[in-house]
Structure formats: structure tokens, C-alpha cells
Amino acid sequence: MIDFFFLIPIAIGLGLVGLASFMWTLKNGQYDDLQGAAERILFEGEAGPLPEKRYPGSARPPNDTPWTRTGQPEGRSNTLN
Amino acid sequence: MSCCAPGAELDFQEAGPSAEEIGLASRPAGDGLRRTDLSVPDMHCGACLQKVEAALGRLEGVAEARANLSTRRVSILWRGDAPPPMLPALNTIGYSAHLYDTSGNHEDLALSKLLRALAVAGFAASNIMLLSVSVWSGAEAATRDLFHWISAAIALPALAYSGQVFFRSAWRALRHGQTNMDVPISIGVLLAFGMSLYETIGHGPHAYFDAAVSLLFFLLIGRTLDHFMRERARQAVSGLARLSARGAMAIRPDGAQIYLPVDEIEPGMTILLATGERAPVDGHVIKGRSELDRSLVSGESAPQQAAEGTELQAGILNLTGPLTMVATAAAKNSFLAEMIGMMEAAEAGRARYRRVADRASRLYAPVVHATAFLTFVGWMIASGDAHRAITIAIAVLIVTCPCALGLAVPMVHVVAVRRLFELGIMARDGGALERLANIDTVIFDKTGTLTAGNPRLSTGGGASSEALALASAIARHSRHPYSLALAALGDGRPPMALDEVSEHPGAGLEARKGSAIYRLGRPDWAATGGGAPPDAAVVLSKDRQCIAAFHLADRLRSGAREAITELRASRLRLEILSGDNRTRGGDVASELGLPFSAGARPSDKVTHIKALQQAGHRVLMVGDGLNDAPALGAADVSMAPGSAADIGRNAADLVFLRDSLLAVPQAAAIAREAASLVRQNFGLAIVYNLVAIAVAVFGLVTPLVAAAAMSLSSIIVVANALRLGSRGPAGAPEPFPAGFIHPSPAGAAE
Numbered sequence: 001m002i003d004f005f006f007l008i009p010i011a012i013g014l015g016l017v018g019l020a021s022f023m024w025t026l027k028n029g030q031y032d033d034l035q036g037a038a039e040r041i042l043f044e045g046e047a048g049p050l051p052e053k054r055y056p057g058s059a060r061p062p063n064d065t066p067w068t069r070t071g072q073p074e075g076r077s078n079t080l081n
Numbered sequence: 082m083s084c085c086a087p088g089a090e091l092d093f094q095e096a097g098p099s100a101e102e103i104g105l106a107s108r109p110a111g112d113g114l115r116r117t118d119l120s121v122p123d124m125h126c127g128a129c130l131q132k133v134e135a136a137l138g139r140l141e142g143v144a145e146a147r148a149n150l151s152t153r154r155v156s157i158l159w160r161g162d163a164p165p166p167m168l169p170a171l172n173t174i175g176y177s178a179h180l181y182d183t184s185g186n187h188e189d190l191a192l193s194k195l196l197r198a199l200a201v202a203g204f205a206a207s208n209i210m211l212l213s214v215s216v217w218s219g220a221e222a223a224t225r226d227l228f229h230w231i232s233a234a235i236a237l238p239a240l241a242y243s244g245q246v247f248f249r250s251a252w253r254a255l256r257h258g259q260t261n262m263d264v265p266i267s268i269g270v271l272l273a274f275g276m277s278l279y280e281t282i283g284h285g286p287h288a289y290f291d292a293a294v295s296l297l298f299f300l301l302i303g304r305t306l307d308h309f310m311r312e313r314a315r316q317a318v319s320g321l322a323r324l325s326a327r328g329a330m331a332i333r334p335d336g337a338q339i340y341l342p343v344d345e346i347e348p349g350m351t352i353l354l355a356t357g358e359r360a361p362v363d364g365h366v367i368k369g370r371s372e373l374d375r376s377l378v379s380g381e382s383a384p385q386q387a388a389e390g391t392e393l394q395a396g397i398l399n400l401t402g403p404l405t406m407v408a409t410a411a412a413k414n415s416f417l418a419e420m421i422g423m424m425e426a427a428e429a430g431r432a433r434y435r436r437v438a439d440r441a442s443r444l445y446a447p448v449v450h451a452t453a454f455l456t457f458v459g460w461m462i463a464s465g466d467a468h469r470a471i472t473i474a475i476a477v478l479i480v481t482c483p484c485a486l487g488l489a490v491p492m493v494h495v496v497a498v499r500r501l502f503e504l505g506i507m508a509r510d511g512g513a514l515e516r517l518a519n520i521d522t523v524i525f526d527k528t529g530t531l532t533a534g535n536p537r538l539s540t541g542g543g544a545s546s547e548a549l550a551l552a553s554a555i556a557r558h559s560r561h562p563y564s565l566a567l568a569a570l571g572d573g574r575p576p577m578a579l580d581e582v583s584e585h586p587g588a589g590l591e592a593r594k595g596s597a598i599y600r601l602g603r604p605d606w607a608a609t610g611g612g613a614p615p616d617a618a619v620v621l622s623k624d625r626q627c628i629a630a631f632h633l634a635d636r637l638r639s640g641a642r643e644a645i646t647e648l649r650a651s652r653l654r655l656e657i658l659s660g661d662n663r664t665r666g667g668d669v670a671s672e673l674g675l676p677f678s679a680g681a682r683p684s685d686k687v688t689h690i691k692a693l694q695q696a697g698h699r700v701l702m703v704g705d706g707l708n709d710a711p712a713l714g715a716a717d718v719s720m721a722p723g724s725a726a727d728i729g730r731n732a733a734d735l736v737f738l739r740d741s742l743l744a745v746p747q748a749a750a751i752a753r754e755a756a757s758l759v760r761q762n763f764g765l766a767i768v769y770n771l772v773a774i775a776v777a778v779f780g781l782v783t784p785l786v787a788a789a790a791m792s793l794s795s796i797i798v799v800a801n802a803l804r805l806g807s808r809g810p811a812g813a814p815e816p817f818p819a820g821f822i823h824p825s826p827a828g829a830a831e
Contacts, residue, residue, distance in 0.1 A: 004224075004227065008231060011208070011211065012208055012231075012235070015204050015208050019200055023197060023200065026193055026196055026197065026200075032149065032151070033149040034151055035150040035151040036149055036150035036151060039127025039150060040130075042127060043127070043131060
């Protein structure tokens with residue numbers, strides 16, 4: 001009986017680790033472009049298979065400021081910060 | 082009109098969106114960056130991906146370009162006052178691209194939600210199954226209880242999380258007094274869990290946690306695949322170029338030009354309409370001469386003259402010269418909005434179609450639940466043991482749980498939608514396939530559907546080859562659609578030298594060769610000396626005397642003839658409903674041997690379809706224009722080519738992206754095959770359930786039997802679904818007597 005106290009938590013724990021890592025890859029956008037990722041692995045250079053951090057895959061920007069009528073982005077002065 | 086077909090319009094539209102339009106479509110991405118999404122349909126491989134990213138990355142102002150090969154899109158982050166020249170950069174390396182509308186991407190969230198639910202259910206099902214196998218192979222007393230408790234601890238959160246997909250939908254249906262497939266699924270799962278928990282507490286031998294969770298797991302697999310296939314089709318459609326204007330260049334009273342989004346254009350504003358642009362709102366021309374392509378708006382295939390005072394409807398394409406127009410209606414009151422309103426009204430009027438699965442569940446749920454109840458009553462009378470009677474009654478529910486039924490329809494649809502996808506046909510949902518399988522009438526629009534969008538000039542055989550060569554040589558000097566068509570006539574002939582060529586906008590071309598003056602253009606301008614046939618669209622004249630006349634002829638879309646033949650072979654009623662005039666509609670109709678009605682306004686099309694439906698016909702509408710959108714909404718099921726107007730494309734149940742009209746019979750054939758497989762699957766599921774009920778009613782079901790029976794039935798149903806399309810290519814032309822396709826007298830419609 002005592003074996004169960006080790007073996008069952010280990011078995012379920014391993015399953016949970018698998019589940020958690022799947023959730024993480026899903027959230028991380030690793031399934032967004034399976035075809036592209038398969039090709040990128042063959043590229044030379046620095047670029048990794050995933051976009052860089054500052055460019056979130058499908059996340060929406062916090063506020064949708066419209067393109068201004070004069071054809072220039074709003075807050076032009078702080079674009080240069 | 083197709084973006085793949087070489088044609089006059091392509092050259093005009095290649096101007097693409099202006100910098101202002103790109104700016105308008107971009108979104109801020111923080112840090113002073115803006116993000117623009119482009120659709121690049123020709124990006125096929127890793128090398129393409131690299132080239133596209135490199136070309137865009139080199140542009141000044143571009144912070145990052147990231148291509149997605151699966152969705153054929155590029156996201157570009159850029160900074161600065163004006164968008165970098167992204168589209169020209171892609172055009173120079175040989176890729177056509179257009180702006181992608183990011184407004185409708187909520188669906189991605191639904192898919193990842195389903196995937197998460199699937200992952201949790203998969204984890205729970207596999208772990209509970211491990212414990213259950215130990216129980217089945219003989220774990221006793223305390224061990225069995227421990228395993229049951231652990232199973233319960235895993236099953237409860239899994240059901241609470243993954244089960245939501247079904248519970249929510251079941252609850253929605255119940256609240257509206259309806260029932261769908263999710264109702265019996267939810268009842269079965271919850272009862273199985275409840276009874277197992279009760280058994281576990283009472284140290285009972287039989288717990289069905291594995292059945293409850295693996296049922297969810299199997300059903301979620303079907304649901305996720307179904308969603309994934311539809312999402313892929315939807316994305317392929319939304320990646321098509323947008324044909325309506327996003328905005329327009331307006332002139333302020335002080336003379337300054339500003340680019341306004343369509344919503345902000347008000348009546349009375351002056352708008353500049355460059356060549357290759359579509360009118361953003363209704364209005365009339367106040368300056369300039371040009372020609373208009375109304376094919377998407379009214380179905381007229383021939384370009385029409387525009388001069389001061391010409392009325393413009395939103396969506397008309399300006400072909401040859403810049404125009405200045407005054408808006409007479411805001412976007413929400415324009416022709417486009419009117420069509421959308423009519424379409425919505427038509428859709429609301431269409432009888433709500435009940436999907437096969439829902440109809441089945443309406444029969445299924447009462448039968449199974451009544452059987453379970455009768456079993457309970459029977460065992461109560463026979464044994465008087467309430468616990469035993471309830472256990473057996475619930476076992477009946479579990480073993481008949483609609484696993485096979487729940488998978489019977491979606492699996493067939495997943496396979497069918499995939500087959501259609503391979504043929505370039507995007508199906509929006511499975512319901513459309515069911516409706517498509519039942520049609521008995523097909524109504525075609527003419528312009529852009531039966532015919533290729535760009536008209537062709539034909540000589541009618543009356544012109545000498547010398548005259549043709551001359552016409553083609555003169556036509557080379559102009560970008561007018563007719564000229565482009567004529568210039569193509571001379572391909573392969575030695576070029577002819579001309580001394581001087583000048584273009585007269587709105588009239589034609591004048592060329593001098595030696596002492597002779599040649600004119601190529603409108604009959605009333607070129608052949609003032611007479612001799613031009615009355616119905617000629619373009620004539621070539623030498624010193625005002627007509628020497629060759631050209632008629633406008635619609636060119637049939639590729640595969641149109643074969644498609645009509647095949648549809649006839651499957652005994653469908655066919656007809657043409659066109660907004661174009663009688664002559665040109667009649668030409669196409671007699672060529673294909675179909676009855677036709679010409680000059681149909683959008684409301685006429687809807688009325689016609691409604692009348693057919695009242696007479697008991699089930700109608701498939703195939704159309705592409707703005708003017709077809711209400712009819713697409715009214716028909717039982719609708720198809721549109723990828724070149725269709727935006728709202729038509731969005732209204733249609735199926736969109737075919739390849740040029741050939743053979744897509745229509747192919748889709749119909751696949752839909753019919755899918756329908757027959759769905760019926761077979763229901764048959765299999767019913768047979769399985771009859772056997773299972775018989776076993777369960779006599780109290781012979783153990784968790785092991787339930788698990789085995791459920792898996793087996795699911796596998797059989799899935800395997801049967803996979804047979805779709807294995808009987809050779811769907812919609813392959815079948816041989817039949819040649820006499821059958823001879824044109825019948827046309828023009829006898831309505």
C-alpha cells in the first residue's frame with residue numbers, strides 16, 4: 001500500500017507537467033505558424049523560431065488609437081521618445 | 082475580375098491601397114510603433130518567407146516583419162509619419178499583397194479555448210483510465226476505493242473545466258425551450274459522475290469516471306477538428322483582397338486634401354476618385370471623363386461612359402481616368418448599406434434550418450431517457466431494490482451516451498470540409514453542406530460568375546487579318562480595357578509601324594500611317610462616314626470609313642460548360658438571373674442552353690428565389706456581385722467565387738477560390754456523399770445503441786463493458802467518415818450522350 005503514496009503522485013505529477021507544458025506552448029504562440037516554424041529551423045542567422053518578446057503573437061494592443069485624419073499618427077512627438 | 086486571371090482590371094487595381102489607406106488600417110503596437118497586417122497569398126515555402134521578411138525588413142522605418150506561412154500573412158511593425166512602401170517592395174520581388182483586416186480574429190480565441198479543454202480532458206481521461214484498468218484487473222477493497230477517490234479528484238476539475246463547452250451550449254438550448262445534441266451529452270456525463278461518486282462513497286464496486294471523462298475527450302476531439310477546419314476555411318476567405326474602399330481622398334473647402342475613412346464621408350463632400358479606385362459612397366461626377374466598371378454593382382459587364390452628372394453607386398470601379406465626385410449619401414445610406422439591409426432582411430425571412438444532428442437529438446433524447454426510466458420502473462417492480470434499479474437505469478444512460486451520435490455528424494463534416502478545402506472551396510460550416518445536399522435548383526448570376534469578369538472583344542469573323550493587326554498595333558498605345566483586349570489579339574504577329582498615335586479620352590485612339598488616318602474607338606466617333614454595324618462596341622475606321630467592327634462578348638468562366646453539364650446530369654433545375662441587359666444575358670444563356678431572366682434588380686432576385694421556395698424548391702444561389710448579396714442571403718444555400726464583392730463573399734455559405742466553375746458540381750457531389758455517410762453513421766449508431774440498451778437493461782453492464790462499447794462505436798463511426806472521397810475524385814465528369822447538352826431555346830424564363 002505504501003508504494004501508492006509514491007507512485008501515484010509521481011504518475012499524476014508527470015502527467016500534470018505534460019499538461020502544464022502544453023498549456024505554456026499554446027499560450028506562447030508556438031502553434032500559431034506550424035508550417036513556418038518547420039521552415040525556419042533551416043534558416044541561417046540569429047532569428048529564433050518564435051517572434052521576439054516585444055511583438056506578441058496574437059495579443060491586441062492596449063488601446064486602438066485611430067490613424068489621424070491628416071495622415072499622421074497621433075502622438076507624433078512621443079514616437080521619438 | 083479574379084485576381085489570378087490576366088485581365089484588364091488587374092492592371093488598374095495594381096495601384097493598390099494608398100499610403101493613407103494603409104495608415105488607416107494600421108494599429109498602434111506600443112512604443113511608438115504601428116502594426117500593419119498584409120495578406121500575401123503567393124507565399125508558399127520557406128524561401129518565400131525569407132524573401133518576404135528580408136524585403137520588408139530592409140525598408141526604412143520597419144522595425145520588424147514577421148511572416149506566418151500557415152496563414153500566408155505578414156505582420157509589419159513600423160514607425161514614422163507615413164507607412165513604409167511595403168506593397169511596392171513586395172511587388173518588386175514578385176509577390177502580390179493586400180491589406181488584411183484584423184477586425185475579425187476572435188475565432189482564434191475560441192480555438193485555443195477548445196484546445197485547452199481538450200488537453201485537460203485528455204490528461205484526465207488517460208490518468209483515470211490507468212487507475213480504472215487496475216480496478217478492472219482485480220484491485221480489491223481499500224485499493225479500489227483509493228483509486229476511485231483519486232479518479233473522482235481528477236474527474237471533478239476536468240468536468241468542471243472541459244465540460245463547460247457542452248454544458249453551456251446545452252443550457253442555452255434548454256433556456257430557449259429547445260434541445261440539441263449537447264443536452265443528452267451533458268445529462269449523461271453528469272449522471273455518470275454523480276452515480277460514480279455515490280458508489281465511491283458507499284464503497285461500491287462500479288464507478289464510471291473513465292466513461293464520463295473519455296466521452297468528453299472523444300467529443301472534444303471531434304469538436305476541435307470541426308472548429309479547426311472551419312476556421313481554416315474562414316481565414317482563407319478573409320485573406321482575400323477587400324474590394325470596397327476603406328476611405329477616400331476628400332477635398333476640403335479650402336482646397337486641402339485629406340484622406341477620410343468611409344464612415345466619415347458626409348453628403349456634399351467632394352471626393353477625388355483615381356483610376357482603379359472604387360467609389361466609397363453614392364454620388365455623382367462633377368469633373369472628369371472616364372469609364373466605369375459596374376459589374377460588381379449591377380451585373381452589367383460592359384464598361385460604361387462617365388462624364389459630368391453620371392450617378393455613381395458605392396462599389397463602382399473607376400477604370401480609365403481620374404474623376405471628381407460629390408457624395409450624395411453617407412456610407413450608411415449608400416447602395417452598399419442598402420444591399421446589406423436587404424440581405425439581412427432576406428436572411429431573417431429564410432426558414433431556420435434545423436441541423437441533422439439537432440433533429441436526431443430531438444428523437445434520441447426522449448427515447449433514451451424514456452428507456453432509462455422504464456428500466457428503473459421495471460427493476461423496481463422486479464426486485465424492489467431502489468439502489469440497484471437506479472444503478473442499472475443510469476448504466477443504460479451511460480452506455481447509450483451519444484458518443485457515436487455526437488461524432489457521427491462532425492467527423493463526416495470535418496472530412497468533407499477538408500476535401501473541399503483541397504479543391505479550393507471554403508465551406509463556412511457543416512450546416513451549409515447539409516443544405517447543399519438537398520438542393521434541387523441552382524440559380525446563377527451571369528457577370529463574374531458564369532462569365533469571367535473581363536469582357537472579350539470578338540470580330541464576328543468579318544474582319545481581315547490586316548485590319549486585326551492594325552487594330553492591335555493601335556490598341557497597344559492605350560490602357561483601356563478594350564485596348565488591352567485588342568492588343569492581345571496581335572500577340573505573335575509582327576508589330577506594325579505607325580507614324581503617330583493620340584488618345585482621345587472617352588472616344589478612342591487616332592493613328593496616322595502615311596496619309597491615312599485610322600481611328601479605333603466608339604462607332605459614333607470613329608466611323609462617322611458610316612458602315613459600322615449597329616451593335617458594335619468598337620470599330621476601326623480608315624478615313625472615317627469602318628473597316629472592322631468588334632463586338633463585346635462575355636467569356637465564359639473556365640469550366641462553366643462542364644459544370645452546367647454535370648449539374649444537369651444530377652437532375653438539378655438550372656437558370657440564370659442576371660442584372661445585365663437582355664442581349665448579353667441571352668448570348669451566355671443560349672451558349673449554355675439555360676433559361677434566363679435579364680435586367681433583374683436585387684429585389685427581383687430575392688422575390689424570384691422566395692417564389693421558388695414557396696413552390697417547395699430548395700435553391701442554391703451562385704453569385705458574386707453586390708447586387709447578388711440579398712439573393713445569396715435569401716437562398717437555402719449560397720456559393721460565391723473568391724472574386725466576389727466583400728459582402729457577397731461574407732454572405733455566401735461556400736466560397737470557391739479557384740477559377741473554375743466546376744467547384745459548384747464538386748461541392749454538390751461532396752455534400753451529397755457527406756449526407757449519405759451521415760445517414761450511414763446514424764444507422765450504425767442506432768444499431769449500436771439497440772444492442773447496448775438490450776445489454777444494459779438486463780443489468781449486464783460493467784464499467785469495462787461500457788468503456789469498450791463506447792470506444793468501439795466511436796472508432797466505427799470515425800472510420801466510416803474517413804471513407805468520404807475514397808471512391809475516386811468527387812464530381813468527376815460522367816460520360817453521357819452528347820445530344821443531351823445541346824442548347825435548348827433560351828429566354829423562356831419567368
